[in-house]
Amino acid sequence: MDTTRNTALEAWMNEHGHSSNSLARALNSALEHLTGKPGRFDGRTVRDWRSGRVSWPNTATRRALEDVTGLSPIALGFVPRGRTPSTTAPPQEDPMKRRTIVAGGIAAAAAAAAAAAPAHAASRRIGMSDVGRLQRRFADVIASDHRHGGQVTTEQRATALADEALNLQNSGTATQRVRSNLYACAASFYSSAMWAAIDGRRYTEAARHMREAQALAELSGDQAIKFRIWSHAGTLYRHMGRPADALAANDVARNLHITRRDPLFASLGIARQMAIQGVARDRSGLRRAFDQAQDAMDRADPDAYRPVWLMAFYDQAELHSLALSAHLSLGYYPAAEYHAHRCLVALRPHMRRSRSIATSRLAHAQLAQGDAEAAAATAMSVPPSAATQHARVSRMLQEFGAALRATAPGSSTAHAWTEHTAAWRTPS
Template sequence: MMATRNAVLEAWMREHGYSSNSLAEAINSAIEQLTGRPGGHDGSSVRDWKSGRVRWPKAVTRKALEIVTGRTATELGFVPGGLAKPVPDPQQEDRDMKRRTLVGGVAAAAAVAATPGTAPRRIGMSDVDRLQRRFAEIIASDHRHGGQLGIEQRAAALADETLNLQNSGTATQRVRSQLYACAASFRSSAMWAAIDGRRYTDAQRHMREAQSLAEMSGDQAIKFRIWSHTGTMYRHLGRPADALAANDVARGLHLTRRDPMFASLGLARQTAIHGLGQERSNTRRAFDQAQEALDRADPEAPRPVWLLAFYDQAELHSLALSAYLALGDHPAAEAHAHQCLSALRPHMVRSRAIAMTRLAHAQLAQGDADAAVTTAMRIPTSAATHHARVSRMLQEFGAALRATAHGSPIVHTWTEHTAAWRTRA
């Protein structure tokens, strides 16, 4: 009997720009995140899924697919146990997915809500702990893949699920505040994924919802995250005055006076904003203050998972790298790039790709085209082709390379390399 093609998976891959090889790479990375060892899939594995020859992948692969796509295996058209079922129309499946995203949380809440005549369900810290574990999964996925629409959608859906949980039973005020903080955390991750993917209209929508939820929670740390992300969004939009104003809201929260780690992050992001605004002395001063605060921070102090997952010496140098590139001080930018790359933790896959791209720009601006191309060619294909920020910076790099080294063999080398990216993409 002929296998039935998985039209849903094929439609998802077309919509999100994945080839069989690039999806296999993303799945292998997600498996490494889950198990500590990279997966062994390649393009032929994905082609088996699309053709229907494999209709129900193994459990760890199904979980990896959920991390990458934001959808369950069945929502991607796979069939439990390999049982045949009609192949849904991809457009109808997309409409159904949107409907489930909107009402799925309500259905989940209804399933756990008390039935007539019984005592209402008690919501407790175990529910909060479960949501915080899901938030940690979102953070881990973001650091590996960054900017993906699937991450944004999954985080937004979890925010809605958390709010629906509020109405499914009774809870103490402390638990309710924690639930609002969880919802704000998920929404802020949706906002960040949209910023990282250059979907700024969506980012601003998530921002407004996140800010309201953070106010209801009273959680200073999540307020800091949201306003700090807002400053970053305006920086990427080329609006340094708005970026500085938003970042100042984050820096004005009293937890920055309690914990030097938060103070350092606020100053580090201010460094990048001053660089965009061409304020050289303020850039240098903000970096020095950020370094001093980071040196004072107690490494053992309890902090939220999102801060622990990314902010450290490497991130401080990354923001300084961005600042000095904007200032046109390319030797200083290169120095910060090398310090950033040497300090990056292994899970910071997205951050490494961004730092390497910026390093290539700094090297090219100093006239070292060979070193710049060598650096740029080390960037993984998945980041080069599927991360919006990296892709745009590499396009700009290619244009600058052709303008400054026109006719040289290194331009031909880069052209062949990017052609291979397009073949695999």
């Protein structure tokens, strides 16, 4: 058979330092992102493309090639069936231009940063060490959020770091792997900004961060960060009182193939659906949902590698916290109190925000069962910093005070609570 050597593909491989085997490995990873199943490419496959023996790979392979290289198959020298090779490829839409359209204003801002960059920037090589530096700063954002929660400063810091990751994209040359990781970093930072805004009840800002995070996650192809963003979207809609949208968003997260690969992701998806059921007033299968989430958590390999954001918060305590939320919403107060105590016992020391939220919910569950004195004592144990500075906690304690005055008007317990909250507003 008469074949024409694919010099365009060879030139791209030489420019980016790929051997046949290393390109095959990169394509296997890209195909797994696309289909959920590892690819079966090897060095011989790539050599067949270079020699021209295979001139037009199948659809999934072409997509993987485009994801890895950033170029269309024709720009890489492949020839569609029925056409003859040409030394001059027809004009093709720039894939980075197409992705910029998908990413909206984010990629446009990154392009503007590139235009403003000094001329020598293109000579810089961006590598995984740069990605690692950003990932360490992401871990700092996560830690700060668990200490304080919902703060505008956390949101602002996260968006600034997202901009830094995007600017880095345009400050030099990088492999497709590095670029994908940079997009994942930027998406991670925007998802943290989104969560800080949700936690602070700034829902308009949260929705804006969500859209930016979703676009960047698509560019990265990272399943874990896609899960985080869509799962957060479900939480956003739950807090906004939109249970149908919350279920739809959470279903997107639960249907990602990472939930089939890692039971811990599956467990979190089920647990958050359980909390949404509470807002939706769906009483069916609540206990079954908890058992399914528990079973998936128990099956998860404790030694598997997982992203820092997941390992920093999702554990037995968080599972009980989500069950607490669901039962409290549905008026199952004894069950809510049970899960609150289990949550508080299991919480790790750094989870200050989570402890304040669980304690506030416990007070509500106790008051609803008629134990005003114990409920007030529980509510008073919430640190003043959380009670006054964390929007969700403040709202829950305001609602608790209103319920306490309605339940036991004029009582010594209601009076004590009024004096306690007055002390929060008194300058020290």
